[in-house]
Amino acid sequence: MNTTMRLSSSVSRSFVAKIEKISGQKLLACYQCGKCSAGCPMAAYMDILPNQIIRMAQLGMQKQLLASRTIWTCVSCLTCNSRCPKNIHIAEVIESLRETALRNGQRDDRLKIWEISPEVRSDLPPIATISAMRKLTS
Amino acid sequence: MGSENIPMKLIYYPGCTLKNSARNFDVSTVSSMARLDVEVEELERWNCCGTVHALGAENVMNRVAPVTNLIRVKEAQSNEFMTSCAMCYNTLKRANNDVKKNPEKLSTINEFLNLETTKYEGDVDVLHLLEYVRDRVGFDKLAEKVKKPLKGLRVACYYGCLLVRPKEVAFDDVENPMIMENLVAALGATPVNFPLKTECCGAYHAVASPEIIADRTDKIMGSASEGDVDMVVVSCPMCAYNLDFRQDDAKRLNPDFKHLPVLYFTQLMALALDCGEEALGFELNHIDPIPALAARGLD
Numbered sequence: 001m002n003t004t005m006r007l008s009s010s011v012s013r014s015f016v017a018k019i020e021k022i023s024g025q026k027l028l029a030c031y032q033c034g035k036c037s038a039g040c041p042m043a044a045y046m047d048i049l050p051n052q053i054i055r056m057a058q059l060g061m062q063k064q065l066l067a068s069r070t071i072w073t074c075v076s077c078l079t080c081n082s083r084c085p086k087n088i089h090i091a092e093v094i095e096s097l098r099e100t101a102l103r104n105g106q107r108d109d110r111l112k113i114w115e116i117s118p119e120v121r122s123d124l125p126p127i128a129t130i131s132a133m134r135k136l137t138s
Numbered sequence: 139m140g141s142e143n144i145p146m147k148l149i150y151y152p153g154c155t156l157k158n159s160a161r162n163f164d165v166s167t168v169s170s171m172a173r174l175d176v177e178v179e180e181l182e183r184w185n186c187c188g189t190v191h192a193l194g195a196e197n198v199m200n201r202v203a204p205v206t207n208l209i210r211v212k213e214a215q216s217n218e219f220m221t222s223c224a225m226c227y228n229t230l231k232r233a234n235n236d237v238k239k240n241p242e243k244l245s246t247i248n249e250f251l252n253l254e255t256t257k258y259e260g261d262v263d264v265l266h267l268l269e270y271v272r273d274r275v276g277f278d279k280l281a282e283k284v285k286k287p288l289k290g291l292r293v294a295c296y297y298g299c300l301l302v303r304p305k306e307v308a309f310d311d312v313e314n315p316m317i318m319e320n321l322v323a324a325l326g327a328t329p330v331n332f333p334l335k336t337e338c339c340g341a342y343h344a345v346a347s348p349e350i351i352a353d354r355t356d357k358i359m360g361s362a363s364e365g366d367v368d369m370v371v372v373s374c375p376m377c378a379y380n381l382d383f384r385q386d387d388a389k390r391l392n393p394d395f396k397h398l399p400v401l402y403f404t405q406l407m408a409l410a411l412d413c414g415e416e417a418l419g420f421e422l423n424h425i426d427p428i429p430a431l432a433a434r435g436l437d
Contacts (some may be wrong), residue, residue, distance in 0.1 A: 024195025041338045045350055073350075076193060077338035078303035082312050095193040111346050124345060125379045126154040127225050131189040132342035134200075 005058060012060025019057050022096035029086045030054045036080035036090045046070040050080050050090050057093055071097045072110050072136065102138040111136035145177040146274070149211055149219035151184055153226040160223075160375035162419025166404035167222045167267060169417035173283055174275050181219060183210055187226040188233065190342075198246055204233035205247050208262045209254055222267035222404060224374035228300035231264040231307045266301065267404070268317050268373060269309040277324040285412035287326030290434045293406070294332040294362035294370045295319050298377045302336055312336075318371065318403055325410040330365035334358045339380040351380045352387035356395055359388065368430045369399040371406055378402065382424040399427035409436070 005028060007013045020027060030051070037049040047069040048056070056065055065071070071094055080090040102109070111132050113121070121129065148171070156164035171178045184207055192200035207230060211219045221227050237244040238260040248257050271280060295318035302308045302315050310317045313336065319329035340347075340354040359381060362370050372378050382400035389395045401423065408417040409431075420427055431437045 022194050022196075041354065042340075042350075044353075045347075075338060075341040075343060076190065077299040077341070079299075079336075079338065082303050082305060089193070092193045092195070099194060113345075116345060123383070125159045125375050127189050127223075127376050128342050128344045128379060130154075130186070131225075131376070132345035134190050134192070135342060136346070 007060050009060065012062065015062040016057065016060045018100065019093060019096050022099060023089065023092040025089050025093055027054060027058045027088075027093070029088050030058070031086065033085060035083050035085065039079045039083050041077060041079065042073050042075060046073045050074075050094070053094060053097070054088065054090060057097070065097050066101045066104075070094070071101060074098075076135075098135070102136075107138050109137040113137075145175045147177045147179060148270070149181050149214050149216045150178045151181050151187070151207060151211075151219055151221040151226060151230070153184075153187055153221060153223045155225075155375040156223055159422070160378065160402070162422040163222060163375060163378075163402040163404060165419050166402060166408040166413070166417050169413040170404055170407035170411050171267075173411040173413060174271070174280065176270075176275065178220075179214070181207070181210055181214060187221075187223075188229045189225060191229050191232040198243055198250075201233045201237060201243065202247055202250060204230045205237060205244075205258050206251065206254075208234060208264075209251070209256050209258050211262045212256050212258070217261055218263040218265055220265045220267055220270050222373065222402075224266070224298065224300040224372075225376055227264065227266040228307055232304075234260075234262065234264050235306055266309060266373075268301070268321065271321065272309075272317055277320055280321070280407075281324040281326075284325055284410045286410055286436065288322070288406065288410050288434075288436060289326050291327040291369075291431070291436060292330050292365070292367045293322045293327045294330050294365055294367040295322060295335060295403075296332065296358070296362070296370050296372045296377060296381065296400075297336050298372070298374050299336070299338050299341075300374060318373070321403060322371065322406060325406055327406065327410075330362075330367050332362055332365055332367075332370075334361035337361075339377045341376055341380070344376075344380055344384070348384065348387060351384045352391045355381055355384045356388040356392045359385065359398055360392075360395065362398060363396045367398065368434065369401055369427060371401050371403045373403055385425060397425050399423060399425045399430050401427055
């Protein structure tokens with residue numbers, strides 16, 4: 001049975017539907033046990049914890065989610081996914097938020113590779129630069 | 139499994155970083171496999187693996203690069219291939235699983251790659267070197283081939299994320315993998331308990347947020363140091379960069395930080411199998427491993 005939540009704003013409703021479609025996840029499966037945040041190695045550098053991200057996504061809080069530091073901090077290590085007792089792929093939800101922010105038509109990239117010094121760039125392994133660009137640029 | 143004298147052939151996908159900053163990983167992979175009677179043949183015309191698996195449920199575009207490599211494997215008349223880079227392994231294996239599970243996605247990719255004469259039909263397997271050595275060569279045979287046992291060497295084995303997550307690509311326990319410990323034990327070394335062995339190193343934050351990497355390196359290498367180890371071994375050039383090259387940043391953050399060499403597991407194999415100095419490539423490691431090895435009489 002599909003459970004649905006009554007959201008008063010249609011903007012919120014369409015945002016929830018979009019995040020669920022991109023991520024392939026059922027947000028309402030989450031019962032807020034907090035295991036994702038407890039094990040997250042990046043939690044110390046986040047402003048909103050992973051379990052809070054899921055709650056806010058259920059409620060369609062688009063503005064706060066897309067402005068959060070967390071969506072850029074998560075590196076998809078998948079510790080949350082592998083420990084979630086409800087088998088929710090939290091990292092996929094965060095990636096769908098990141099993709100939504102990157103595809104807002106503003107080309108508002110989080111990494112400006114030309115601002116990294118040539119010395120640092122030549123020192124970095126190729127996989128670091130390529131993966132950063134894949135995750136942080138539109 | 140091949141007999142003692144007939145070398146097994148194996149298609150090998152090195153990936154970009156093993157041909158650049160991690161040439162020590164490449165050369166130690168190829169030479170140690172030769173000692174194990176495995177004839178490694180580099181895949182022709184390989185391209186970027188994709189580096190990270192795009193997590194979008196309906197993503198097709200980011201599967202094109204990995205699938206092109208799977209086509210090259212078929213063109214090399216093989217139905218399997220090996221890579222030693224954890225990042226390449228994860229991306230190639232996940233893309234392969236995805237297109238095997240979603241035939242309509244695969245047919246879209248095949249149509250997009252319409253200039254290719256070979257179609258991909260989900261008929262190639264992606265192997266990591268660790269599972270190849272365990273399952274095809276065998277750790278018992280590896281132990282027999284050891285010429286310089288790494289006696290007394292205390293080693294912390296670091297898996298990071300990509301060898302164990304998600305569980306669909308893991309070839310060992312997700313929370314407490316032991317395959318690398320078993321490998322270093324076969325080489326005569328002593329694997330040491332390492333609580334943070336599957337904790338993320340911070341990955342590509344190395345590019346724009348080096349302060350995060352300094353903190354992760356301090357915590358992860360600090361956990362290894364508690365086991366009184368001589369070195370940490372890894373299977374990922376991304377982890378190797380963060381944990382090895384960023385130790386000076388970790389030291390600035392925490393004055394009690396203790397420097398430790400970080401080696402690829404293949405460098406330990408090449409050392410124990412006595413592949414010669416050129417196969418080790420220690421000059422590309424940031425923290426010189428030679429003093430730690432010399433302290434155990436292994437230089």
